[in-house]
Structure formats: structure tokens, C-alpha cells
Amino acid sequence: MRVLGVDPGLTRCGIGVVEGVPGRPPVLVAVGVVRTPPDAGIGERLVLLEQGIEAWLEAQQPEAVAVERVFSQHNVRTVMGTAQASAVAITAAARRGLPVALHTPSEVKAAITGSGRADKEQVATMVTRVLRLAAAPTPADASDALALAICHLWRGPAQARLAAALGGRR
Structure with a gap:
């Protein structure tokens, strides 16, 4: 699954x-960052973000998309x-008919490091090890995106089976 x-x-x-299958280590396909100018208006930034995500979806042809669930911050x-x-990422994936999963930061950290309270450096270190990379992807946003993808690869199928078994009751 990609x-x-x-x-x-x-x-x-x-x-x-x-990309990966259960029982085998996942493999890095691609990693990067979509950037927008901080001085641009919100509308322009969202359009640029959508264009960047669409380009990634087109180039990489994933079978699923995992997005970090937004949580309350100060x-x-x-x-x-x-x-x-x-919302832009979810919409772009949904437009293509791709399944979208939302994972909380603590869920991702627990999946990758074994602790839901791990810091960014610990997550980057484990992403580097799991994917057998020579160095951690930078910036941290890129490493965090890989952690999300790995988390979904490892947990997504089980979560889907659980949801199906519950018949939407949650």
C-alpha cells in the first residue's frame, strides 16, 4: 500500500x-514540503497549498492519505x-476518491516511538531508523509527514476492520 x-x-x-505491506519494513518513496509565502493573503496561500498537494497526489498516486488531526493549542x-x-489536504484527497484517515499527534508518536509523549527529535530518529535512511528528513514537517504515513500503514488496516465491525457505532 502506498x-x-x-x-x-x-x-x-x-x-x-x-510504501509497504504488513510484516515488512516500509520504504520511503518521496518526502518534501509545500511552502507558501507568509506575507501572501490567506486565499492565495490556500490555493498554492492546494496546487502543491494536488501535484504530490498526481505524481505519487497514493492509495490512501493520512492527515494529522488538528487539536486544540494555546x-x-x-x-x-x-x-x-x-481541510485543503482532505478535500484534495476526497476529490480523487482516496480514503483519508486522521491521526492524532499522540497516536502517531506512540506508533513510531512507543510513547505518545515523544518529542520531535525522537520521532525523526525513529522515522530515520524505520525507513533505514542515512539522515533524518528535514525540516521537521517532512519527518512528521513520514511518521503519519508510517502510522497509517501500520494502523490503518486494523482501524478499518474495527470500524467495519462496529458498523459505524462509535
Whole structure:
């Protein structure tokens, strides 16, 4: 399965693509960041972000998209930008008929490091090890996007089976 992970952000939106099957280590396909100018208007930034994500979807042809679930932070402005970037990624994937999964930061950290309270450096270190890379992807947004994709690769099928078994009851 090929998964595109998105660490949403208005200025830097991390994108990472991994491929794998259960029982085998995932493989890095591509990683990068979609950037928008901080001095541009919100509309222009969202259009640029959509164009960047669409280009990644077209080039990488993922089978699923994993996006970081926006959670409440102390800085409302940061939350709003993250939520807007997240919505752009979800919409772009849905337009293509791709399944979208939302994973919380603590869920991703637990999947990658074994601790839901791991810091960014620990996540980057484990992404580097899991994907057998020579160095951690930079910036941190890129590494976080790969962590999201790996988390979904490892947890997504089980979550889908659980949801099907519950018949939508949650």
C-alpha cells in the first residue's frame, strides 16, 4: 500500500510518501514540503497549498492519505491555519476518491516511538531508523509527514476492520 502523509501547515506543509505491506519494513518513496509565502493573503496561500498537494497526489498516486488531526493549542491563530491546511489536504484527497484517515499527534508518536509523549527529535530518529535512511528528513514537517504515513500503514488496516465491525457505532 502506498500512503501519503500530510503534516498540515500554512507556511510549511510536510508531505511524505511511504510504501509497504504488513510484516515488512516500509520504504520511503518521496518526502518534501509545500511552502507558501507568509506575507501572501490567506486565499492565495490556500490555493498554492492546494496546487502543491494536488501535484504530490498526481505524481505519487497514493492509495490512501493520512492527515494529522488538528487539536486544540494555546495559539488560536496557529490552530486556524493548521485546520485550513488540513481541510485543503482532505478535500484534495476526497476529490480523487482516496480514503483519508486522521491521526492524532499522540497516536502517531506512540506508533513510531512507543510513547505518545515523544518529542520531535525522537520521532525523526525513529522515522530515520524505520525507513533505514542515512539522515533524518528535514525540516521537521517532512519527518512528521513520514511518521503519519508510517502510522497509517501500520494502523490503518486494523482501524478499518474495527470500524467495519462496529458498523459505524462509535
